[in-house]
Amino acid sequence: MTEKFLGPERTALITGSAKRLGAAVAYALAKKGVHLALHYNHSREAAEGLAESLETLGVRTALVQGDLADADAVKRIFHDAVAALGPIDILINNASIFPEDVLGEAARESVHKNVDINALAPMMLGQCLAAQQRNGVIINFLDTRIQDYDYKHVSYHLSKRMLYTLTRMQAVEYAPKIRVNGVAPGLVLPPAGKDETYLKDLASTNPLHSYGGPEDIVDAVLYLLDATFVTGQVLYVDGGRNLRGSMYA
Numbered sequence: 001m002t003e004k005f006l007g008p009e010r011t012a013l014i015t016g017s018a019k020r021l022g023a024a025v026a027y028a029l030a031k032k033g034v035h036l037a038l039h040y041n042h043s044r045e046a047a048e049g050l051a052e053s054l055e056t057l058g059v060r061t062a063l064v065q066g067d068l069a070d071a072d073a074v075k076r077i078f079h080d081a082v083a084a085l086g087p088i089d090i091l092i093n094n095a096s097i098f099p100e101d102v103l104g105e106a107a108r109e110s111v112h113k114n115v116d117i118n119a120l121a122p123m124m125l126g127q128c129l130a131a132q133q134r135n136g137v138i139i140n141f142l143d144t145r146i147q148d149y150d151y152k153h154v155s156y157h158l159s160k161r162m163l164y165t166l167t168r169m170q171a172v173e174y175a176p177k178i179r180v181n182g183v184a185p186g187l188v189l190p191p192a193g194k195d196e197t198y199l200k201d202l203a204s205t206n207p208l209h210s211y212g213g214p215e216d217i218v219d220a221v222l223y224l225l226d227a228t229f230v231t232g233q234v235l236y237v238d239g240g241r242n243l244r245g246s247m248y249a
Contacts, residue, residue: 003228004226004228005089005135005137005225005226005228006029006032006034006222006225006226007032007033008032008033008034009033009035010029010032010033010034010035010089010090011034011035011036011037011081011085011086011087011088011089011090012029012034012035012036012037012088012089012090012091012092013036013037013039013064013077013078013081013088013090013091013092013125014026014029014036014037014038014039014092014094015039015068015077015092015093015094015095015121015122015125016039016040016041016094016095016096017036017038017039017040017047017050017092017094018038018040018043018044018046018047018050019043019046020189020214021094021141021185021188021189021214021217022092022094022095023046023050024214024215024217024218025092025094025217025218025221026038026050026054027053027054027218028218028221028222029090030054030057030059031057032222033058033059034059034089034090035059035060035061035085036051036054036059036060036061036062036085037061037062037063037064037080037081037084037085037088038050038051038054038061038062038063038064039064039065039066039077039081039095040063040064040065041065041066041067041068041095044063044065047063048063051063060085062080062081062084062085064077064080064081064084065077066080068095068116068117068121069113069116069117069121071116071120071124074120074121074124074125075124075128077125078125078128078129079128082132087132087134088129088132088136089134089135089136089137090136090137090138090139090225091125091126091129091136091137091138091139092139092141092221093121093122093125093126093138093139093140093141093163094141095117095121096117096118096141096156096159096160097113097114097117097118097156098153098156098191099114099153099155099156100152100153101152101153101154101155102151102152102154103151103154106154106155110155111154111155111158111159113155114155114156114158114159115155115158115159115162117159118156118159118160118162118163119159119160119162119163119166122138122140122163122166123166123170126138126166126170126174126180129178130173130174130177130178133177134177135177135178136177136178136179137178137179137180137181137224137225138170138174138178138179138180138181139180139181139182139183139221139224139225140163140166140167140170140180140181140182140183141182141183141184141185142160142163142164142167142182142183142184142185142234143156143157143160143184143185144184144185144186144236144237144238144241144242145157145160145241145242146160146161146164146184146234146242147184147236147242147243148241148242148244163182164182164234167180167181167182167232167234168232171231171232172232175231179224179227179228179230179231180231180232181224181227181230181231181232181233181234181235182233182234182235183217183220183221183224183234183235183237184234184235184236184237184238184242185212185217185237185238186206186211186212186236186237186238186239186241186242187199187202187203187205187206187210187211187212187238187239187241188211188212188213188214188216188217188237189213189214199211203239205241205244206238206239206240206241206244207239207240207241207243208239208240209239210239211239212237212238212239216237217237220235220237223235
């Protein structure tokens with residue numbers, strides 16, 4: 001049996017790590033002894049607070065700031081993480097933007113910005129990880145609706161579809177040294193400005209008539225990090241929501 005991947009002295013770079021799912025994953029990895037490069041763009045105070053909390057668990061942290069829409073900044077983010085912690089073993093592409101737009105009104109600029117942040121930044125960070133020529137794991141955060149259609153967020157939807165294809169490409173191109181998988185959340189967190197009522201109101205849209213939480217995403221990430229014979233897969237954490245387009249009405 002292949003030895004598990006996770007363990008003390010591993011290093012991870014998590015994009016968008018200051019809040020929400022990124023922070024939840026950071027805590028879980030820190031509990032495993034993983035040293036963490038915490039990326040943020042504007043949420044410096046939250047990132048600093050997170051780093052302080054994680055260091056009480058005995059791990060080293062580094063804050064790396066940068067705009068993922070800026071190609072030069074993306075490369076610098078990775079290099080800053082390596083300079084602070086050494087070679088990166090784990091890349092979690094969590095950061096994304098989620099603007100509302102519909103097809104008839106979607107602007108070229110919106111599509112470009114979503115693709116830059118939600119797909120091209122993960123591509124470039126993956127290139128940096130692969131260039132280290134060492135074993136590693138990439139996990140890309142997708143969305144359950146890549147199997148369906150999110151007509152209220154067209155630019156976002158296009159970019160996540162692109163990231164899905166990228167995940168499969170990376171899994172082939174970077175094997176056998178690097179495993180690449182995706183996690184596709186469904187109803188696990190309300191959007192900014194919404195509360196738990198948002199999740200309750202939509203619970204009936206999946207077969208389990210329920211909703212999850214950050215701990216469900218964390219469990220998926222931990223599984224994929226240690227699943228040494230799994231690559232190129234997407235783990236849907238969505239109560240079966242991804243089935244709606246083909247089987248579930």
